[in-house]
Amino acid sequence: MRRAAKPQQGSRIIFGPRIALDALIRPDKEHRLAKTLSWPHLIALGVGAIVGTGIYTLIGVGAERAGPAVILSFVIAGLVCACAALAYAELATMIPAAGSAYTFSYAALGEGVAWVVGWSLILEYSLACSTVAVGWSGHAMGWLGAVGVHLPHALLVGPSGGGVVNLPAVAVALAVMGMLIAGTKESATLNIVLVVIKLVALAVFVIVSLPAFQSANLHPFMPYGFAGTEQGGMKRGVMAAAAIVFFAFYGFDAVATSAEEAKNPGRDLTIGIVGSMLVCTGIYMLVAVAAIGALPYGILGGSSEPLALVLKTLQHPLAAHLIELAAIVALPSVILVFMYGQSRIFFVMARDGLLPRGLAKVSPRTGAPTRITILTGIAIAIIAGLFRLDEIAELANAGTLLAFIAVGACLMVLRKRSPEMPRLFRCPAPYVVGTLAILGCLYLLASLPTMTIVRFLIWNAIGLAIYFAYSRDSSEVRRAG
Template identity: 65%
Template sequence: MSLLRRKTIHAQPPEQQLARTLSWPHLVALGVGAIVGTGILTLIGVGADRAGPAVILAFVVAGAICACAALCYAEMATMIPASGSAYTYSYATLGEVIAWVVGWSLILEYSLVVSTVAVGWSGYAVGFLKGLGVTVPAALANGPGLGGVVNLPAVAIIALVAGLLMLGTRESARVNTVLVLIKIVTLALFVGVALPHFDAANLHPFTPYGFGSPTGAGGVKYGVMGAAAIIFFAFYGFDAISTAAEEAKNPERDLAIGIVGSMLACTAIYMIVATAAVGALSYMRFGSSPEPLALILRELGQPKVATVIAAAAAVALPTVLLAFLYGQSRIFLVMARDGFLPQALAKVSKRGVPARITAMTAVFVAVIAGLAPLDVIASLANAGTLCAFVAVAACVLVSRRRDPDARRPFRTPFAFVVAPLAILGCLYLFTSLQVRTQVAFLGWNALGLLVYFLYARSRAEIARA
């Protein structure tokens, strides 16, 4: 039964208390900054390639599943206003071993997202510098998997963002808000230019590959659900808001507004951008492009606007790094408090930020970004997120049954409908991922359980003593 022992949430000692400096606008900006990133800039092309014009419907499906999960997150975050996100909720509601699996999956999600985005930003930066006459040697612009030695720009941007986070949460939140506004203005510019070229003929046939997820060459999943499983990457990030529970000024109000508000805003943004994209140009002409929005604008005779959007995307991309590096450092912080990591890492600086754990997290993801090949393994981030979403929805159901009279500042509407829909939707999206991704995810968690039984479980025992 010790495997299912539950954690009691209590106040932290002064040396581990985080500074409460964030209000709900900061949290909405944090969520939008995490969600609106490489996903809408690149995955709309991948989604269109796999679903045709029905990529619009794929955004609806992925958004609906994420909305159900977001409502569950809002309830658990306001009910348990502590850092750690799905890991903390699982530990307090479902038990230790399940919490460990969720935390281990979150490590996978956040590490791969931060590393992948850093490598993507490196490509933009190297190209931008080349345009200015500054050439970065290939050995320092690529990891060993691509014939180089280390991806130095990727390591540098992670160090810069980590330094900003260590400077202070309020300061980094202000910078994040400015960069988020740049991204929103950039997407609005795209819509403003593309929407007047809308042609209904580009929407036919609307579902060339059907609604399900038929398998094509190389194990690629097509159809609306196959596209939704990939587009799902473009939606998650709101879970990073729940890691800010101990730094919100009024967590019972601010967390719910931040989580639900950012999801609603991003769903609306995605729907408008997707409609403008597939309506302005046939999906067959931009579906395989790594920069679909810029390609659409060039095809419409707007190369200067395309350049502006590409430049703005590169400038604003670090908001994704900031949100996920922030979230991962807070999850590591809570795991250190619980004894799964050295507890000395849980100490906060005079500014009220976990400087030690942020530095450790930055080193961890910088090694991955600088050295590891991320082309195939990056899709594992989706699997880790799906695991966390299922766990949080299950926490809502278990908590409602076990303690129906507990105080819930935010209550998930129709919880016994919304939470099961989140679980079933996430499980269906998991089956729509490629088989090798599913196998790799199960292998990662088998390794995690081995670490738990050989190392982490005994450390948790010592921390409890």
């Protein structure tokens, strides 16, 4: 069981008690996650989450909002995520417990902040899964349509798109839920195979499309300017696009949620978090340059399958079909990783008493939290079935940006408060990196559409109401203190 450190004067009223760093995890067998993951599993989890809908689908959305400068948007989003990744790596190896930014915040900033971060992570992971499920549906229907199989429009989009439900998106979400119920190690091993398929497909795309690069497609490079501004009912500009394609980079934080299940967390988490970010940043730069150079951004921005569109335009129909097929086969790995992360956040919050503790039981056969996985899978399937991809991705980004801000703050607070604690990975220049992560994420958050920010504030208002009505009084840390 976790116990609280004695809070500083006034912190119990404002932020709530903190978890003692020397007693972070002491769960009983019924609430303990099994240690089944090694570093190849963790790198695959990170790459599996990062390389997904963001590069297969959102590169088109980014091009629509920034023009050729979407390449710069990828660079900016990648730099912000790199700062956050360094902070995550230090904290995850220092605090090898499930829960990621939620657990770090509980230890460094107090229960109130931890609740807001955890509630935002629920938004991040749930909507990230749903976004990828909707993206997968577009790829699957495009591929099936090419071979003469068509579903009614009403079963391909939700009510906001004039349909009833996105049935393929619902189906893939529930299928991934079933894989996770089968067990963490089995799911992670399957994920490695799916990640290899995705990387091979992207390599084929770059090899085929890069020779068609035309510098004329990069002019004008920044047609909508740098800062995000409202134009034609849409927020456009390099930063507006960065706030969207930011979705394409995060996923390494899902590796941090697996800390409790890592066999050798000190080594494996560092390799998993930093390694997955390095691999994916290189991949994204190559793919973005190849796509924008091969096709005018105006055409690219109007497609839900931009990479396949590039290959079809270049008269490579077989390669286009293979890219679409790879996306259909491999994009579920992204859903798998984010659904995994969501279930672990739910699990730890329930174990801490902030959500009903009965949800925190693990299966005696697999060591995985079956109840919470089923609840997570059903919620994600409902969201994916009813909403559009762009609406979901923007709101998911808001939750992630708040979590990254908290992690940057946790890095600096724990360096100051607990300098003696062993750190198996030490972030270089922690106060500079932490500050850059916070400022970068605040700028990206402000660059999101106004309606997205309003919805995010409403979500957190609901969360705070639940916290003060139920979670605050049922907290295990408060009871132990």
